[in-house]
Amino acid sequence: MTISSFHYIVTQPEQAAVACSAGADWIQLRLKNKPYEDWKAIAQETLAVCQASGARLIINDNPHLAGEIGADGVHLGKEDMPLAQARKLVGSEVIIGGTANTLEDIVQHYQSGADYIGLGPYRFTTTKEKLSPILGLAGYKGIMEALQQQGISIPVIAIGGITRTDVPLLRQVGVHGIAVSSAVSAAADPAEQTRLFLTLLYESIADHRR
Numbered sequence: 001m002t003i004s005s006f007h008y009i010v011t012q013p014e015q016a017a018v019a020c021s022a023g024a025d026w027i028q029l030r031l032k033n034k035p036y037e038d039w040k041a042i043a044q045e046t047l048a049v050c051q052a053s054g055a056r057l058i059i060n061d062n063p064h065l066a067g068e069i070g071a072d073g074v075h076l077g078k079e080d081m082p083l084a085q086a087r088k089l090v091g092s093e094v095i096i097g098g099t100a101n102t103l104e105d106i107v108q109h110y111q112s113g114a115d116y117i118g119l120g121p122y123r124f125t126t127t128k129e130k131l132s133p134i135l136g137l138a139g140y141k142g143i144m145e146a147l148q149q150q151g152i153s154i155p156v157i158a159i160g161g162i163t164r165t166d167v168p169l170l171r172q173v174g175v176h177g178i179a180v181s182s183a184v185s186a187a188a189d190p191a192e193q194t195r196l197f198l199t200l201l202y203e204s205i206a207d208h209r210r
């Protein structure tokens with residue numbers, strides 16, 4: 001399966017609708033502290049939005065919910081269900097992403113059957129509480145080099161305070177793509193911001209293949 005290079009993290013279906021209409025093809029629904037039935041209703045609405053434009057929907061934290069509504073995938077962190085257990089629960093067709101902050105985290109997720117890695121944080125962000133140590137560009141460079149040396153190939157998505165200016169450098173060190181929340185959701189024009197991110201990513205992918 002193809003993992004997108006642009007993951008947009010949303011809390012509402014309306015945000016997904018705007019980004020999908022601007023060309024986004026990968027949405028992650030990230031909700032905290034919601035009763036399950038409310039969470040499920042929002043997830044179903046977001047899934048309908050994604051399906052209408054052919055985008056994939058990833059549910060953060062909850063493999064049961066992803067399976068129940070027929071979402072495309074689930075994203076799991078250290079405080080969520082272990083990846084190998086989730087794989088048994090959802091089967092091989094559902095995409096599973098795992099959060100990493102170190103090379104060791106990535107190797108563990110890779111061995112447990114992850115489809116992609118969310119590696120962060122790139123820099124400080126207020127979107128997530130209890131951040132792991134900040135990696136910066138040097139952190140990504142070292143980890144991407146080590147992965148190559150070990151012959152491990154898995155799409156790595158950079159996350160945490162990422163803005164448009166970070167995209168070319170992150171692509172240069174070998175990350176597959178980026179995940180953003182506030183850079184799009186807090187922008188004056190989220191649709192335009194989505195288009196600008198997508199253009200930058202397509203340009204940097206073309207440069208990389210030259």
Ligand SMILES: Cc1ncc(COP(=O)(O)OP(=O)(O)O)c(N)n1
Binds near residue numbers: 159
């Ligand atoms: C693409 C991507 N990468 C990392 C995360 C963080 O997941 P997690 O560590 O479980 O933290 P929360 O998002 O649940 O607060 C992510 N959601 N997406």
Ligand SMILES: Cc1nc(C(=O)O)sc1CCOP(=O)(O)O
Binds near residue numbers: 128132162179181
């Ligand atoms: C959800 C999330 N996970 C992170 C990690 O480091 O694992 S950073 C982060 C927040 C991403 O949102 P923004 O683009 O607004 O910083």
Ligand SMILES: [Mg+2]
Binds near residue numbers: 075076077079
């Ligand atoms: Mg989580």
